[in-house]
Amino acid sequence: MKFPYGLSDFGTLIGEGYWYQDRSDRLAAIEEAGRQLIFLRPRRFGKSLLLSMLEHYYDLNRAGQFQALFGGLAVGRKPTPLRNAYFVMKWDFSLVPAHGEIADIEAALHQHLNDCVSDFAQRYCDRLPGPIAIQEGNALSSWRAVLTAVSQTPHKLYLLIDEYDNFANEVLMADRDGGRERYQTLLYGEGLLKTVFKAVKAAAGGMGLDRVFITGVSPVVLSDMTSGYNVGKNIYLEADFNDLCGFTEAEVGAALAQLAVEGGGWSAAEALATMRTFYNGYCFSEDAAETLYNPTLSLYFLDALRRRGRYPRQMLDENLAMDRGKLIYIAGLPHGEALLIAALSGDDRVVIPQLAGRFGVADVLAAVKDEPFMASLLYFFGVLTLAGLTSFNECVLRIPNLVARGLYVERLRERWLPPTGLDRALAPAIRRLGQQGDLAPLADLIEQGYFRVLSNRDYRWTNELLVKFAFLTLLFDDRLYMVVSELETDRGYADLALIVRPDMRRFEALDLLLEFKYLGLKESGLTGEQVRNQSREALAARPEVAAKLDEAAAQAADYGATLRKRHGLKELRAFAVVALGVERLVWRAL
Numbered sequence: 001m002k003f004p005y006g007l008s009d010f011g012t013l014i015g016e017g018y019w020y021q022d023r024s025d026r027l028a029a030i031e032e033a034g035r036q037l038i039f040l041r042p043r044r045f046g047k048s049l050l051l052s053m054l055e056h057y058y059d060l061n062r063a064g065q066f067q068a069l070f071g072g073l074a075v076g077r078k079p080t081p082l083r084n085a086y087f088v089m090k091w092d093f094s095l096v097p098a099h100g101e102i103a104d105i106e107a108a109l110h111q112h113l114n115d116c117v118s119d120f121a122q123r124y125c126d127r128l129p130g131p132i133a134i135q136e137g138n139a140l141s142s143w144r145a146v147l148t149a150v151s152q153t154p155h156k157l158y159l160l161i162d163e164y165d166n167f168a169n170e171v172l173m174a175d176r177d178g179g180r181e182r183y184q185t186l187l188y189g190e191g192l193l194k195t196v197f198k199a200v201k202a203a204a205g206g207m208g209l210d211r212v213f214i215t216g217v218s219p220v221v222l223s224d225m226t227s228g229y230n231v232g233k234n235i236y237l238e239a240d241f242n243d244l245c246g247f248t249e250a251e252v253g254a255a256l257a258q259l260a261v262e263g264g265g266w267s268a269a270e271a272l273a274t275m276r277t278f279y280n281g282y283c284f285s286e287d288a289a290e291t292l293y294n295p296t297l298s299l300y301f302l303d304a305l306r307r308r309g310r311y312p313r314q315m316l317d318e319n320l321a322m323d324r325g326k327l328i329y330i331a332g333l334p335h336g337e338a339l340l341i342a343a344l345s346g347d348d349r350v351v352i353p354q355l356a357g358r359f360g361v362a363d364v365l366a367a368v369k370d371e372p373f374m375a376s377l378l379y380f381f382g383v384l385t386l387a388g389l390t391s392f393n394e395c396v397l398r399i400p401n402l403v404a405r406g407l408y409v410e411r412l413r414e415r416w417l418p419p420t421g422l423d424r425a426l427a428p429a430i431r432r433l434g435q436q437g438d439l440a441p442l443a444d445l446i447e448q449g450y451f452r453v454l455s456n457r458d459y460r461w462t463n464e465l466l467v468k469f470a471f472l473t474l475l476f477d478d479r480l481y482m483v484v485s486e487l488e489t490d491r492g493y494a495d496l497a498l499i500v501r502p503d504m505r506r507f508e509a510l511d512l513l514l515e516f517k518y519l520g521l522k523e524s525g526l527t528g529e530q531v532r533n534q535s536r537e538a539l540a541a542r543p544e545v546a547a548k549l550d551e552a553a554a555q556a557a558d559y560g561a562t563l564r565k566r567h568g569l570k571e572l573r574a575f576a577v578v579a580l581g582v583e584r585l586v587w588r589a590l
Helices: 010-015 024-033 047-058 060-070 102-123 139-151 166-173 176-187 192-203 220-224 249-261 268-279 295-308 323-331 336-344 361-366 371-381 402-416 421-436 440-455 463-475 528-533 536-541 543-567
Strands: 036-040 086-092 156-162 209-216 350-352 385-389 395-398 481-489 492-500 512-519 573-580 584-589
Touching: 010 047, 010 060, 024 047, 047 060, 047 086, 047 156, 047 209, 086 102, 102 139, 102 176, 102 192, 139 156, 139 192, 156 192, 166 176, 166 220, 176 192, 192 209, 249 268, 249 295, 268 295, 268 402, 268 481, 323 336, 323 371, 323 402, 336 350, 336 371, 336 402, 336 463, 350 371, 371 395, 402 440, 402 463, 402 481, 421 440, 421 463, 440 463, 440 584, 463 481, 463 492, 463 512, 463 573, 492 543, 512 543, 536 543, 536 584, 543 573, 543 584
Parallel strands: 036 209, 086 156, 156 209, 512 573
Antiparallel strands: 350 395, 385 395, 481 492, 492 512, 573 584
């Protein structure tokens, strides 16, 4: 098996025998959905390959290749009447630089569109009535020349636009102030980008353009270009297209089973369980029947298995590291950090009335950022996903999987852990806990400074949540562990479980379970100074503390039994941990 990691050209993929998860059966539904469609998905979710498949299917120049390209796919057995019926032109706005002066950006946009026209003219020269005049510096004139030529043939044009919102995303993630001015010049009034989409709209009004398919990440630009292009139909929330990009569990399981036949010292069932934890969980429609696996991450994992016979060392493909910037942006907004914490606090904790469907860059850059607005952005960025509806018809969002959860933890840890001796002491403290079951060094580090950092944040914690987040943000490490907060067991939810990855059990690392309780200083009958001056042993012996330890220990014992059975764990170390205010930690090892 050959996995097309990083490959988005459909012709190469099919022609060279790469593994392909067939989506050609959706072509009929796409045709029926409308003539001008907008389809949004997070970056690196397979949109470019989808467009390439559409290009190869509808291109009239490729009619002779139909059997070779699609004969083994679903649509090859039942093609639609529109197969190989169009001239096809593709624009890719990710190739247009979004930096520099406005004149530079406009020149780059004109150049890209002219390049696309030139390529079009060369590919279809035998079918067009004559040469197409390309106007340097005026791509809209070149576009009109294309439409004039097409109108003199029996065929019409299918326009594919990839990464339509690339410029807006660049503005959001980079120079927000300077970027805003450039963006407004391009898109507002008679700005070039808006004029381009007005030209697309006009072309579909009887000038030879029959169909348009647009992909992007977010609906940001849709709002700003409404008057220029208000004819596109959004299909990205429709259940029929939920898995148009992305893999189902059955599809991933089938690939693993086939790959396992080729050999390797790994279990297909264990590999699927690992991939489910790290990569599954995406849902893009309230009516979808199942969640999806991130396709880029899945191919990254499968390709590592094929080439090296083992899981990748890092479960996050660094090619997706740009997603960190989106969390940095959200965390820096008013109340943004609180939103990240709410999402991390447990499944289904972010509830908003509904997703924000259209918002302009001016809103993103200048408007008051309420939770529905920020949560909607995170949904479109792919670091929150749909998780159902409440009884009051509100939208429930959650972090889709462990890879996305790791991005949250990484961002919060960077904001919270001061660049002092505390951060340098972290690695040896974690090693002592993970290899020897010794919690003391990590507890010392949390007491000496980390509690103070967290308690000084500009929002109110629930006290037990503060304790859990101290441990979660410091212990999260997908290099060795599947780190799960609020892991569901038969009798409830374990506060924090660190289960060694199946492929990492050859190393000396313990499975860990921690159950947290909080006891306020007033409840303990002690002052902060008294708590700080007593030993942990003396504090643990106090009746109020012992009762909390007993409560946590009982829960940890129940949860531990479930985890041992579920994962076949033999070396699980469980701890009942009680925080006395934000001063001291005491615990009991089980």
